[in-house]
Amino acid sequence: MKVLDHGYVKLIETWGSDxxxxxxxxxxxxxxxxGWGTEKEPGDEKLLKYLWKHQHFSxxxxxxxxxxxxxxxxxxxxxxxxxxxxxxEASARYTMLPNExxxxxxxxxxxxxxxxxxxxxSGTGKVLTNENALQWLxxxxxxxxxxxxxxxxxxxLGVAKELARLPMPVARYSKLRASANLRNLLGFxxxxxxxxxxxxxxxxxxxxxxxxxxxxxxxxxLFSESK
Amino acid sequence: MKVLDHGYVKLIETWGSDxxxxxxxxxxxxxxxxGWGTEKEPGDEKLLKYLWKHQHFSxxxxxxxxxxxxxxxxxxxxxxxxxxxxxxEASARYTMLPNExxxxxxxxxxxxxxxxxxxxxSGTGKVLTNENALQWLxxxxxxxxxxxxxxxxxxxLGVAKELARLPMPVARYSKLRASANLRNLLGFxxxxxxxxxxxxxxxxxxxxxxxxxxxxxxxxxLFSESK
Amino acid sequence: MKVLDHGYVKLIETWGSDxxxxxxxxxxxxxxxxGWGTEKEPGDEKLLKYLWKHQHFSxxxxxxxxxxxxxxxxxxxxxxxxxxxxxxEASARYTMLPNExxxxxxxxxxxxxxxxxxxxxSGTGKVLTNENALQWLxxxxxxxxxxxxxxxxxxxLGVAKELARLPMPVARYSKLRASANLRNLLGFxxxxxxxxxxxxxxxxxxxxxxxxxxxxxxxxxLFSESK
Amino acid sequence: MKVLDHGYVKLIETWGSDxxxxxxxxxxxxxxxxGWGTEKEPGDEKLLKYLWKHQHFSxxxxxxxxxxxxxxxxxxxxxxxxxxxxxxEASARYTMLPNExxxxxxxxxxxxxxxxxxxxxSGTGKVLTNENALQWLxxxxxxxxxxxxxxxxxxxLGVAKELARLPMPVARYSKLRASANLRNLLGFxxxxxxxxxxxxxxxxxxxxxxxxxxxxxxxxxLFSESK
Numbered sequence: 001m002k003v004l005d006h007g008y009v010k011l012i013e014t015w016g017s018d019x020x021x022x023x024x025x026x027x028x029x030x031x032x033x034x035g036w037g038t039e040k041e042p043g044d045e046k047l048l049k050y051l052w053k054h055q056h057f058s059x060x061x062x063x064x065x066x067x068x069x070x071x072x073x074x075x076x077x078x079x080x081x082x083x084x085x086x087x088x089e090a091s092a093r094y095t096m097l098p099n100e101x102x103x104x105x106x107x108x109x110x111x112x113x114x115x116x117x118x119x120x121x122s123g124t125g126k127v128l129t130n131e132n133a134l135q136w137l138x139x140x141x142x143x144x145x146x147x148x149x150x151x152x153x154x155x156x157l158g159v160a161k162e163l164a165r166l167p168m169p170v171a172r173y174s175k176l177r178a179s180a181n182l183r184n185l186l187g188f189x190x191x192x193x194x195x196x197x198x199x200x201x202x203x204x205x206x207x208x209x210x211x212x213x214x215x216x217x218x219x220x221x222l223f224s225e226s227k
Numbered sequence: 228m229k230v231l232d233h234g235y236v237k238l239i240e241t242w243g244s245d246x247x248x249x250x251x252x253x254x255x256x257x258x259x260x261x262g263w264g265t266e267k268e269p270g271d272e273k274l275l276k277y278l279w280k281h282q283h284f285s286x287x288x289x290x291x292x293x294x295x296x297x298x299x300x301x302x303x304x305x306x307x308x309x310x311x312x313x314x315x316e317a318s319a320r321y322t323m324l325p326n327e328x329x330x331x332x333x334x335x336x337x338x339x340x341x342x343x344x345x346x347x348x349s350g351t352g353k354v355l356t357n358e359n360a361l362q363w364l365x366x367x368x369x370x371x372x373x374x375x376x377x378x379x380x381x382x383x384l385g386v387a388k389e390l391a392r393l394p395m396p397v398a399r400y401s402k403l404r405a406s407a408n409l410r411n412l413l414g415f416x417x418x419x420x421x422x423x424x425x426x427x428x429x430x431x432x433x434x435x436x437x438x439x440x441x442x443x444x445x446x447x448x449l450f451s452e453s454k
Numbered sequence: 455m456k457v458l459d460h461g462y463v464k465l466i467e468t469w470g471s472d473x474x475x476x477x478x479x480x481x482x483x484x485x486x487x488x489g490w491g492t493e494k495e496p497g498d499e500k501l502l503k504y505l506w507k508h509q510h511f512s513x514x515x516x517x518x519x520x521x522x523x524x525x526x527x528x529x530x531x532x533x534x535x536x537x538x539x540x541x542x543e544a545s546a547r548y549t550m551l552p553n554e555x556x557x558x559x560x561x562x563x564x565x566x567x568x569x570x571x572x573x574x575x576s577g578t579g580k581v582l583t584n585e586n587a588l589q590w591l592x593x594x595x596x597x598x599x600x601x602x603x604x605x606x607x608x609x610x611l612g613v614a615k616e617l618a619r620l621p622m623p624v625a626r627y628s629k630l631r632a633s634a635n636l637r638n639l640l641g642f643x644x645x646x647x648x649x650x651x652x653x654x655x656x657x658x659x660x661x662x663x664x665x666x667x668x669x670x671x672x673x674x675x676l677f678s679e680s681k
Numbered sequence: 682m683k684v685l686d687h688g689y690v691k692l693i694e695t696w697g698s699d700x701x702x703x704x705x706x707x708x709x710x711x712x713x714x715x716g717w718g719t720e721k722e723p724g725d726e727k728l729l730k731y732l733w734k735h736q737h738f739s740x741x742x743x744x745x746x747x748x749x750x751x752x753x754x755x756x757x758x759x760x761x762x763x764x765x766x767x768x769x770e771a772s773a774r775y776t777m778l779p780n781e782x783x784x785x786x787x788x789x790x791x792x793x794x795x796x797x798x799x800x801x802x803s804g805t806g807k808v809l810t811n812e813n814a815l816q817w818l819x820x821x822x823x824x825x826x827x828x829x830x831x832x833x834x835x836x837x838l839g840v841a842k843e844l845a846r847l848p849m850p851v852a853r854y855s856k857l858r859a860s861a862n863l864r865n866l867l868g869f870x871x872x873x874x875x876x877x878x879x880x881x882x883x884x885x886x887x888x889x890x891x892x893x894x895x896x897x898x899x900x901x902x903l904f905s906e907s908k
Contacts, residue, residue: 015242016293027295027315027404029322061313062406066243066289068254073851077754083764086288086408088254093879095256104844112841128839136835143831143848150824154817158807160793162879163785167824170754171847177254179289179408181313198774198843300531300624310537320652331617339614353612363608370604370621377597381590385580387566389652390558394597397527398620425547425616469696470747481749481769481858483776515767516860520697520743522708540742540862542708549710631705633743633862635767 001207004200006100006173007070009207011215016063016182018048018218025051025059045218052222060183063216068177071204072102074170078192078201084184089176092165096155100173101144108199109133144169185212186223193227228434231427233327233400234297236434238442243290243409245275245445252278252286272445279449287410290443295404298431299329301397305419305428311411316403319392323382327400328371335426336360371396412439413450420454455661458654460554460627461524463661465669470517470636472502472672479505479513499672506676511637517670518635525658526556528624532646532655538638543630546619550609554627555598562653563587598623639666640677647681682888685881687781687854688751690888692896697744697863699729699899706732706740726899733903738864744897745862752885753783755851759873759882765865770857773846777836781854782825789880790814825850866893867904874908 001009022044051059069079076089090097112128147167154164180188189212191197192205213220228236249271278286296306303316317324339355374394381391407415416439418424419432440447455463476498505513523533533539544551566582601621608618634642643666645651646659667674682690703725732740750760760766771778793809828848835845861869870893872878873886894901 013242013247015240015291020240020293024315024404027402028318058313059315062293062315062404064242064291066247072847073758074846077758077761080758080761086285088251088286088289091255102847104847109840109844112839112844126839132838133840136831136838136840139831139834140848143827146824146827147848147850150817150820153820157813157817158793158809159790159814159817163790163793165755166753166783166785166852167821167828167850169828169848169850170853172851175254177251177289181406299620301619304527304531304534307531307534329620331620336613336617339612339617355612359611360613363604363611363613366604366607367621370600373597373600374621374623377590377593380593384586384590385566385582386563386587386590390563390566392528393526393556393558393625394594394601394623396601396621396623397626399624467696467701469694469745474694474747478769478858481856482772512767513769516747516769516858518696518745520701540739542705542740542743545709629708631708631743635860 001210003071003203003207004102005105006102007072007075007204008068009204009211010068011211012066012068012177014063014065014211014215018063018216019044020062021051021059021182021216021219022047024062025056048218049222052219052226057183060186060219061181063219064179064181065185065211065215066177066179067208067211068175069204069208070173070175072171072200073168073174075198075201075204076174076176077170078198079178079188079204082184082188082191084188085178085180087176087178090174092168092174093162096151096161097165097168097172097174099144099148101169102171102173102200103137103141103144106130106133106137109137111199140171144171182212182216182219186219189223190227228437230298230430230434231329232332233329234299234302234431235295236297236431236438237295238438239293239295239404241290241292241438241442245290245443246271247289248278248286248409248443248446249274251289252283275445276449279446279453284410287413287446288408290446291406291408292412292438292442293404293406294435294438295402296431296435297400297402299398299427300395300401302425302428302431303401303403304397305425306405306415306431309411309415309418311415312405312407314403314405317401319395319401320389323378323388324392324395324399324401326371326375328374328396329398329400329427330364330368330371331427333357333360333364336364338426367398371398409439409443409446413446416450417454455664457525457657457661458556459559460556461526461529461658462522463658463665464522465665466520466522466631468517468519468665468669472517472670473498474516475505475513475636475670475673476501478516479510502672503676506673506680514637514640514673515635517673518633519639519665519669520631520633521662521665522629522631523658523662524627524629526625526654527622527628529652529655529658530628530630531624532652533632533642533658536638536642536645538642539632539634541630541632544628546622546628547616550605550615551619551622551626551628553598553602555601555623556625556627556654557591557595557598558654560584560587560591563591565653594625598625636666636670636673640673643677644681682891684752684884684888685783686786687783688753688756688885689749690885690892691749692892693747693749693858695744695746695892695896699744699897700725701743702732702740702863702897702900703728705743706737729899730903733900733907741864741867741900742862744900745860746866746892746896747858747860748889748892749856749858750885750889751854751856753852753881754849754855756879756882756885757855757857758851759879760859760869760885763865763869763872765869766859766861768857768859771855773849773855774843777832777842778846778849778853778855780825780829782850783852783854783881784818784822784825785881787811787814787818790818792880821852825852863893863897863900867900870904871908 147169150167151164189205189209192201374396377394378391416432416436419428457463601623604621643659643663646655684690828850831848870886870890873882
């Protein structure tokens, strides 16, 4: 699933299901258990809704997902902020990150002119013209090339990889594999699919949400309705 | 898998594998990924050992397990102490726990006389005779009946379930479903399979360890050697 | 601060303050920092409200509290359920717990007859009469004595402490010391001060809430209004 | 406490003490408690050692520390990796980060030629000459200026702050406030004071370790001996 200009979100594995959530919740009342993957029984729909509505979230820890994500460093910085994922990321100490940097589209840049834009995250109130935006994208692209040149030159001269990376912009793409349970995934999605989240992180969150919807359709439905 | 007189440990689901651990670790060096379930490639054995030996534990968060456990409350109290499991337990507020209580065997009671016994957890240094042990087991069994009688009588008289349970001994069996990743499972097993852990909790940990060994044989091998 | 018949909640130490929360939040905008313990500046009240209303909870992790609690085991079981406290509890493996057990008052028992009672946690719908309640309390008290007798007898005969405790009821008082940050404390209080929480645990939560109110008055005010 | 060319580590607050750790541990044996700040009693030294040696780490959660750190983004990326800190960081979405970037010293660059250097993190095996190192530092410095120019130009043209930051290098300084308990602090220090940790992160860890040593001298002593 493509995200931004060079990124992606890819499902590695899921565990559990909507039925696992229900099954875990039934432990409390000792009511016997659903077999995994069995058809839903009467009353289940109601139980799942009940759990969600009354914020009994612990049964939602009985499912989860491992995904692989390629995104700019600044997006990863926001994702890691949540401290709910297990993750392993490509390390520029040990490997040279390929020369891929996030270059926003013209449309993305011009969002700043929209009324609804998060004022804090926007500019000084000036209108960004098409021409200026294109010019800035061009200068950004050149800066990326310059940074890459300093990076590669460092490696060639014998600078340690862990230092040669210093010029890399936060726009540089990296990769990671992340694991989280359903409860934490939904907590993450709630914050990062929100309107005031950085647009780039939101694209990543949106892509993850499609995977969650596919694997846990009934839970995702409840989540969507309550957003 | 039977544990103690009325308990069990039952596998509900696993996710990931030894290969998932390796695959997650390879993110760091961006070396490409193993397909899931593929045969191990040359060098993998070495990588897994390297991760374990150098305590790079985060890749071991990319596998995990959900188990269902039936055990006495005092065992659950020790398990919950670890704060690494997601769990849902049968609640005596909402359901009457069946009349099952842990009654140790004579052999278990007589362990106290062994030299190697954890001194802190043992008695006053007196030798426990066979006769005294049998007599105490008999009095314990009678106490269990008495407690159950007060419990049932409370329910009959209209006492709320959440109060009627007050007489229940910590030997009472309860059930729960627990989920944890491989790293945390091994941390738990290390402490609770140890010689100085309470014997009853150790039986439960031993049963879980067999499930871990089955699902993650190569990692478990490394764990066993380092204990 | 007395709680229930033999319990208490006692403040050991707090760290941070409402001002620390604000100060931590100000890192985001790099606006300079409040000195600790300084008078509040204009605009602070608004910032704290903003954080709370928009669920920016991470700054609330910059204060916290250590408390010592004495309560029945069944209350501790609910508290530990939250997995947000660091705690150390008295261990009946190493020490004999004193003969103190929670005996509810007559009023507490009769709550079951109130209309508003949580139906799930209550009895069979029968009305609990004064006479029956008193009779049950009497039988409960006798059971406590019986359990203690088996416990002490075990110790005398040479049964290991870790087994001699088997007859102890979940009503037995224990002690622990617990530490949590403000964000997690409030999460705990929200669930355990709620109407449908077990009354005994609610008394403990209420006592803790008074300590939180004292140490973090402005945050507690916002919490109270949003409950 | 100065760290690297523009960074620092500053103590904001500590809570607890070596004595709090001992006091929390004593809960287990119900042996009564030390008053906070009292002189150590005979036997305490032994208990602290016992806890550390036998890896009974939970009492070490009863102390902790809040620090403010200014460091390059790539150092923060490694610190956040640990998921054990509560933190709030300056956000380039809301504020312009000042034009401060980490420029290593010549000596630091030449470390790559030392035999003991972590091979994975180093270059291609070439010897880095003084001249080449100086030349690279010069080109790095020019790249920083170029990146800053694109950044500032974006802001002037009306590009949103959250996008104008794209050219910022991972060498850019940021600030954060972080909170962790003693157990987690020591876990962090163990990994990041190690020889194979990135040198820049190690400088930050070393500075934090001095604060830990000051606030928890007896625990820190045990930690140092076991490294």
